[in-house]
Amino acid sequence: MAWMFLVAAGVFEMAGVAMINKWHLERNWPAFLLMLLGFGLSFIFLSLAMQTLPMGTAYAVWTGIGASGGAILGMLFYNEARDWKRILFIAMVLGSAVGLKMVS
Template identity: 75%
Template sequence: MAWTALVLAGIFEMMGVAMINKLHQDRNWQSLVLLIAGFGASFVFLSYAMETLAMGTAYAIWTGIGASGGAILGMLFYNESADWKRIFFMAMVLGAAVGLKLVS
């Protein structure tokens, strides 16, 4: 269950990051509410996951999902570059988080 909570925390982190961009574009209260809800849910799920998982592992995976997922959302919805170098380094971030889990 902790791993499910950690993945959900990462997904809500992605939502929060996307809402930061949306808030800068639209400046409306719905984007602000979704931003707060996204980051709030992310922290709640991360906190729950860290009751079982090691802090370093949980944090690395959470930030990996959030950072890579945010970049992917930028590519899909905000016309950011999908250059192979960006994809390569996102894969490295996720690979490093998985590697940290494997050795701990």
Template identity: 75%
Template sequence: MSWTYLVLAGIFEMIGVAMINSLHKNRNWQSLILMLVGFGLSFLFLALAMETLPMGTAYAIWTGIGASGGAILGMVLYGEPKDWKRILFISMVLGSAIGLKLIS
């Protein structure tokens, strides 16, 4: 169950990051509330995952999901560059997270 919590934490981290960008562009209450909820749930699920997973592993995977997911959302939703080098390095981050899961 802790791995499920960790994936959920990463997904909510992605939502929080996307809402930061939305908040900068729109300055509305909906973006602010979604950002706070996203980050709040992210920390909650990270804390639940860390009850059984080692801190280093949990943090590395959480940041990997959040960073790569945020970059992907930026490309899909906000028109950020989609060149092959960027996609390669995002894939490497995700591959590292999967590798940590496999050895844990």
């Protein structure tokens, strides 16, 4: 169950990051409130996951999901670069998260 909480925390982290960009572009209250909601839920789910998982593993996986997911969202919705090097390094980050799951 802790790993499900951790994945949820990462997904909400991605949502929070996406809303930072949306708020930066539009400066409206809904984007700001969604940003706070995304990060708030992210921290709640991270704390639930850390009741079982070691802090280092939980934080590394959470950060990896958030960073990789944010980069992927940027490529999909904000026309950020999609070259093979960028995709390779995103895959390496996600592969590291999977590796931490395998050894935990």
